[in-house]
Amino acid sequence: xxxxxSSPAEAALQRQAGxxxxxxxxxxxxxxxxxxxxAGFVRDLRCRRVALQFxxxxxGDAGAVAARLEGTTGSKMFILGDTAYGSCCVDVLxxxxxxxxxxxxxxxxxxxxxxRPLPVAFVLGQRSVHLELCxxxxxxxxxxxxxxVVLLSEPGCAHALEALATLLRPRYLDLLVSSPALPLPVGSxxxxxxxxxxxxxxxxLAPGRCLEEYGAFYVGGSEASADLDLDPDLSRLxxxxxxxxxxxxxxxxxxxxxxxxxRARRLRARRxxxxxxxxxxxxVGLLAGTLGVARHREALAxxxxxxxxxxxRSYVLALGRPTPPxxxxxxxxDVFVLLACPLGALAPQPSGGFFRPVLAPCxxxxxxxxxxxxxxxxxxxxxxxxxLPGSPFHVPLPPPDSELWDTPDxxxxxxxxxxxxxxxxxxxxxxxxxxxxxQLELAESSPAxxxxxxxxxxxxxxxxxxTPVTGAVSGRRxxxxxxxxxxSS
Numbered sequence: 172x173x174x175x176x177s178s179p180a181e182a183a184l185q186r187q188a189g190x191x192x193x194x195x196x197x198x199x200x201x202x203x204x205x206x207x208x209x210a211g212f213v214r215d216l217r218c219r220r221v222a223l224q225f226x227x228x229x230x231g232d233a234g235a236v237a238a239r240l241e242g243t244t245g246s247k248m249f250i251l252g253d254t255a256y257g258s259c260c261v262d263v264l265x266x267x268x269x270x271x272x273x274x275x276x277x278x279x280x281x282x283x284x285x286x287r288p289l290p291v292a293f294v295l296g297q298r299s300v301h302l303e304l305c306x307x308x309x310x311x312x313x314x315x316x317x318x319x320v321v322l323l324s325e326p327g328c329a330h331a332l333e334a335l336a337t338l339l340r341p342r343y344l345d346l347l348v349s350s351p352a353l354p355l356p357v358g359s360x361x362x363x364x365x366x367x368x369x370x371x372x373x374x375x376l377a378p379g380r381c382l383e384e385y386g387a388f389y390v391g392g393s394e395a396s397a398d399l400d401l402d403p404d405l406s407r408l409x410x411x412x413x414x415x416x417x418x419x420x421x422x423x424x425x426x427x428x429x430x431x432x433x434r435a436r437r438l439r440a441r442r443x444x445x446x447x448x449x450x451x452x453x454x455v456g457l458l459a460g461t462l463g464v465a466r467h468r469e470a471l472a473x474x475x476x477x478x479x480x481x482x483x484r485s486y487v488l489a490l491g492r493p494t495p496p497x498x499x500x501x502x503x504x505d506v507f508v509l510l511a512c513p514l515g516a517l518a519p520q521p522s523g524g525f526f527r528p529v530l531a532p533c534x535x536x537x538x539x540x541x542x543x544x545x546x547x548x549x550x551x552x553x554x555x556x557x558x559l560p561g562s563p564f565h566v567p568l569p570p571p572d573s574e575l576w577d578t579p580d581x582x583x584x585x586x587x588x589x590x591x592x593x594x595x596x597x598x599x600x601x602x603x604x605x606x607x608x609x610q611l612e613l614a615e616s617s618p619a620x621x622x623x624x625x626x627x628x629x630x631x632x633x634x635x636x637x638t639p640v641t642g643a644v645s646g647r648r649x650x651x652x653x654x655x656x657x658x659s660s
Contacts, residue, residue: 222271226258257515281512282371298327304426319345325391383413403517407553409435449538452505460511481539482592513553541575
């Protein structure tokens with residue numbers, strides 16, 4: 172009976188961890204990890220202690236890479252094998268704990284500016300790209316040589332974009348090549364005019380041109396994994412790209428192309444649904460998804476002010492990487508907002524899924540700020556820094572006496588009329604004075620506290636001094652599906 176409806180109990184105890192990933196051959200380490208460039212970076216800064224950050228899939232090569240760099244530079248190398256949040260962000264906190272003077276980040280990176288000044292070098296990798304197949308695919312999807320197109324790629328294929336553009340420029344007149352927005356070396360001057368930086372990339376636009384005029388040709392991905400949710404970098408490009416422009420992806424190995432218009436519309440529809448869920452929510456959980464990206468404290472205060480202005484309760488939760496079991500401990504929260512880097516905020520959800528939706532900061536902005544443009548007109552911003560003052564996309568909250576706060580709104584999910592906020596933001600952002608209430612009026616202190624008080628089970632009762640002292644006895648052994656004293660039936 173046990174084997175019919177479930178696996179045997181011994182299988183859970185004898186299960187072994189999966190095999191480690193394939194290691195890079197020793198003769199290819201210098202090329203794959205660009206050790207010569209990394210060694211030059213360490214020698215130029217004269218660092219004696221350097222932190223090396225690897226994602227999980229590259230940890231097998233970490234020891235060999237660190238040993239070679241120590242032998243080449245004479246500096247002490249520290250391997251950062253685990254991060255509290257996403258591996259795409261620079262772990263400046265871990266580097267500071269090791270006393271490192273610089274950090275080298277290997278693998279895909281979100282290229283978000285770190286919260287603290289620390290010299291950082293990025294090694295994005297160099298995936299092989301079949302240029303001839305990509306050229307044929309580009310020509311098949313762009314028969315008009317006068318149409319403006321931007322060449323994009325995943326981080327590992329960025330090294331081949333300029334070579335691909337060299338083969339295309341004799342025919343195509345308006346071709347723009349993007350490049351990763353890597354930090355400039357210390358002491359270097361920024362080029363004039365300064366290129367546009369968006370989506371973790373630089374776009375050298377000509378004067379008078381804007382990015383919304385260009386279509387996109389993205390080199391990256393593979394035919395084996397066609398699920399869009401597996402690539403948050405491509406997701407943020409599809410969400411933020413101009414809806415009226417074409418967007419094609421090309422596999423660098425086979426040259427197979429795909430029109431991403433349908434998947435982009437599906438992504439935008441999902442985001443519009445999340446905005447509606449945020450508008451219906453009464454309690455918002457703000458998940459601190461990063462401590463190493465610049466301006467995260469300012470962004471957290473901005474999100475709390477948004478929820479407060481819309482009459483919603485907000486709670487800040489520091490849980491590390493969010494998982495369904497962690498968030499299930501807060502059933503009173505209606506929606507969660509993950510404050511993380513652009514790739515972390517769009518990272519795929521676990522297979523089990525969360526019992527409450529997890530939003531990006533842009534969705535909460537669209538739900539709580541009545542001055543935010545309607546859907547279809549407002550850009551989808553993947554980085555929370557674009558929502559803060561000083562950004563060209565920042566939209567300040569309307570004044571308390573604005574009619575926008577009283578505009579009637581109907582929920583597209585429940586079909587009910589949403590009431591206006593119970594109170595509006597104060598003119599003085601630092602004011603915390605309490606509002607006078609009439610006598611004999613019941614004030615609700617917290618929806619979470621009210622929910623906990625209504626639970627039938629509220630935890631163990633202390634009963635100090637009322638429980639007799641007894642000796643410890645042996646308990647059951649085994650797992651819940653089959654304890655040792657239950658037999659094999």
